[in-house]
Amino acid sequence: MGNSKIITDSDFKNYITGNSKALMVEAFINWQIDNWELAKHNYIGLEAIKKKEFHFDGFNLQLQFNPGRIVSTSAKIDAKSIGERPCFLCSNNLPKEQKALLCDTNYLLLVNPFPIFEQHFTIPHFNHIPQEIFSSFGDMLLIAKELGEKYTLFYNGPQCGASAPDHLHFQASPKNAIPIEKQTGFLLKNSEVIYNSESVSIYAVKNYLRNLFLIESNNIFAAQEEFNKLYNSLKEITNFHLEPLINVLVTFDKAWRVYIFPRKAHRPKEFFFEGDEKILISPATVDFGGLLITPRQEDFDKITKGTIINIFEQTSIDDTIFENIIKNYSL
Numbered sequence: 001m002g003n004s005k006i007i008t009d010s011d012f013k014n015y016i017t018g019n020s021k022a023l024m025v026e027a028f029i030n031w032q033i034d035n036w037e038l039a040k041h042n043y044i045g046l047e048a049i050k051k052k053e054f055h056f057d058g059f060n061l062q063l064q065f066n067p068g069r070i071v072s073t074s075a076k077i078d079a080k081s082i083g084e085r086p087c088f089l090c091s092n093n094l095p096k097e098q099k100a101l102l103c104d105t106n107y108l109l110l111v112n113p114f115p116i117f118e119q120h121f122t123i124p125h126f127n128h129i130p131q132e133i134f135s136s137f138g139d140m141l142l143i144a145k146e147l148g149e150k151y152t153l154f155y156n157g158p159q160c161g162a163s164a165p166d167h168l169h170f171q172a173s174p175k176n177a178i179p180i181e182k183q184t185g186f187l188l189k190n191s192e193v194i195y196n197s198e199s200v201s202i203y204a205v206k207n208y209l210r211n212l213f214l215i216e217s218n219n220i221f222a223a224q225e226e227f228n229k230l231y232n233s234l235k236e237i238t239n240f241h242l243e244p245l246i247n248v249l250v251t252f253d254k255a256w257r258v259y260i261f262p263r264k265a266h267r268p269k270e271f272f273f274e275g276d277e278k279i280l281i282s283p284a285t286v287d288f289g290g291l292l293i294t295p296r297q298e299d300f301d302k303i304t305k306g307t308i309i310n311i312f313e314q315t316s317i318d319d320t321i322f323e324n325i326i327k328n329y330s331l
């Protein structure tokens, strides 16, 4: 890998207003937007995007109409298509205007030129290695802590929304931009505690349209250990030969919160329909976090609460399997 992409704070020192990593990252994106026409165009364009809110019993969900996400939403992720395209996360293939900050020694932090959020980052590993959470979860916790003052970290499984399943990466969004982050009170009230120790608690959340586990921990080793147990339980019960279908979101504020969404499918059947019945939503972590993205106006106009319930029913793990994991875990 050539290192010409990595820049230091001296390159954008006029933008820096503080000395934490999160503040440096914020300065970096402002600098990139000012010095990269595509990013500038797309981040300014984000100000005009349309949003809607849907209210459910005790929580809400947002829908965002974002035409810039058409490539990502409809991305072909079969092995043949992936093998035939140049990897857009390998540093040798980045556009010349795109620069990188070092992140947790083995990762690069890049500005995402097709944003969902007013600050949106992609954090690929240095090397072209497959998207895989089991061995990289510890890195995810460390990066979430490093950026936690201002940002939330998320991971899309290779078959659950990652548009580069062949290159390990996380993404980061501004803290609290994803609705679930502000709904933790509701989650805790609507959950069953399935494990509790001095340093870690695990909750199984119900009544939220989609089933999820929430791990709270102030100890990185304990968090990792419990994540591994859940992962293995999920893998065993779903009998999935590859990585179980999951999306993961991590926040850090004195302690980690890890939101794990087990899935049964990546896309709802409507994604593959033609004509009026088609709905172009390809749910990933952001969508499961309560911010649904559609790149087409017609879908934005026709999606109802019923559509959202239907999409989660088709893509979230079934209640019976969820209950089995809970039972298995408590043994």
Ligand SMILES: [Zn+2]
Pocket: 087, 088, 089, 090, 127, 128, 129, 166, 167
């Ligand atoms: Zn790559």
